[in-house]
Amino acid sequence: MKAFACGDVVPGCDSRWVCSTEDEILVEVSRHAASSHGLTELTPDLASAVRGSIVAV
Template sequence: MPRFGLRGSRVEQFASIPCLVSVLRSIVKSFACGDVVPGCEARWVCSTDDEILVNVAAHAADTHGLVELPADVVQAVHKAIVPVS
């Protein structure tokens, strides 16, 4: 008889990714880097603005060479975060 559950499912495969785990619980916020940096195609969907900012900060350092996010960039990110239904 087949067993039903999350073990071995796509949910379990991504359970170690904090932002995605939050998304699986409840999709509430989205941010596209291209809204602040034209041409960038990176996107995030997370539960909170703070989760998005953590991911954006890591992306900005790795991809755009910004070790620290200037206040105007943080403000632009906040303005570009949109709710997802």
């Protein structure tokens, strides 16, 4: 299992995910970024930051 906390990339955000794979987390983060942060795409830099903050659980 993999886990990611949005606050590790976007200070102040309390959203968290636990998924089977990093790719599943990226799908959920993309949806969250659009609905909660107004981002229309997950840029390569942002995707890299997210991947770098994912931890095994």
